[in-house]
Amino acid sequence: MIFTIAFYPEINNISNMKRTALKIGYIGTNFHGFQRQPDLRTVEEELIYHLRKLDYIDDLKKSRFRIAGRTDAGVHSLGNVISFQSEKEVRVNEINNSLPDDIQILAKAPVRFGFKPRYAEMRQYRYLLFRDDLDIDKLNEVAEVFKGTHNFTNFTKRFQKTTTRTIADIKISQPTLEDYHKKDFPNLHEPLTPIFVDIYGESFLWNMVRKMMRVFVDVAIGKMEIEEVNKLLNPPEGAPRANIKVLEPDYLILMNVEYDGVKFQYDQYACERFTRDLTDSLCDLQKKYAIRESMIKSLKDLKGN
Incomplete structure (x- = not known):
């Protein structure tokens, strides 16, 4: 009896893949929502661009890139989730160093290949x-x-x-x-x-x-x-x-978005970095507030004279 061993490249490639879920924090003010839109800045577009740039993904279909939900323009997040599969070990801070300050990866978790972030607990x-x-x-x-x-x-x-x-x-x-x-x-x-x-x-x-x-x-x-x-x-x-x-x-x-059996590991440095970015922007907003407050007071003084 002769046994034939068939070799399927696509199966071999899958065996080298690891599927990872990432928890995303972002300030939605300067985004036109999460979902990709032509000629508009969106959270999803930024993520895909930088994941491709760092060779984590190439073809979205092959990497099985998935998202938990589509937030509207202006909506913020500390817990939206994406998932994809890649041969490369996911390094949170490598991705964050590439991403703009108003969007950062906060945590990651290994997940099964059939994991779909849309179906949350x-x-x-x-x-x-x-x-x-x-x-x-x-x-x-x-x-x-x-x-x-x-x-x-x-x-x-x-x-x-x-x-x-x-x-x-x-x-x-x-x-x-x-x-x-x-x-x-x-x-x-x-x-x-x-x-x-x-x-x-x-x-x-x-x-x-x-x-x-x-x-x-x-x-x-x-x-x-x-x-x-x-x-x-x-x-x-x-x-x-x-x-x-x-x-x-x-x-x-x-x-937050939670899943049965999925435990996210928060990256301490990534969380501290996002906190610093938020604090810097908060201080900037307070300065803008103080300017406007001063102008209002001056206008009242002018009217009083």
């Missing part, structure tokens, strides 16, 4: 509300209404195959000045203390969180009653879609 979004007229008790009351499984067809701009989603938890909190960053950065002016709304769920529809936040605010200022919120969830079949305007993307952060 849990996502956490945080929205920051900068208003002093919000009733915290009402915000908590609204949070209880949204928790659980509902039809969120009124909370998305796009028609999708299914609009049923489950909100695992919503936490409302407001840091005090003692808790906030002034103690760590004493040279900064006294900061605003926003209300944090942290929303946890397996997946979210397009614009869902920002539309939810509009409802939170409307109830908290007395513009909408809780009974109206109940009607927006699980509408009867065939009912016209409600027109809920989204709140600004600038105050939304994708905090």
Whole structure:
């Protein structure tokens, strides 16, 4: 009996490949969202360009480049996830040295070849509300209404195959000045203390969180009653879609994306580096604030004369 051993180059190449998931932090201000768009700066385009430049990937299909989610223009992240396979050992700080300061790799994890970052176990979004007229008790009351499984067809701009989603938890909190960053950065002016709304769920529809936040605010200022919120969830079949305007993307952060059985290892140097970059930009913003504050005061003085 003669045995024939067949050699398949593509299988041999796969055996040399390792699949890695990376957790991405970015400030969304100067990006036109995450997803690639022609002639526009996006997070995904930056990542692909620099991964190619450093020979981690070449052909996107062969490297099986995948993303966890597409954040809108202006939305920030500490936890979005990409994955790809490469023969080269992934070095977080080599990639960060190539990337611009407003986007950095924070952590990595080895994953199986079939891993798809889109299918997460849990996502956490945080929205920051900068208003002093919000009733915290009402915000908590609204949070209880949204928790659980509902039809969120009124909370998305796009028609999708299914609009049923489950909100695992919503936490409302407001840091005090003692808790906030002034103690760590004493040279900064006294900061605003926003209300944090942290929303946890397996997946979210397009614009869902920002539309939810509009409802939170409307109830908290007395513009909408809780009974109206109940009607927006699980509408009867065939009912016209409600027109809920989204709140600004600038105050939304994708905090984390978690997966069953995947443990990310955060790189201490990468996290410290991103912290320094954020601090530098924060100090710059404070200087711009001080300039405008001075000009306002001067104009008031001029009017007084």
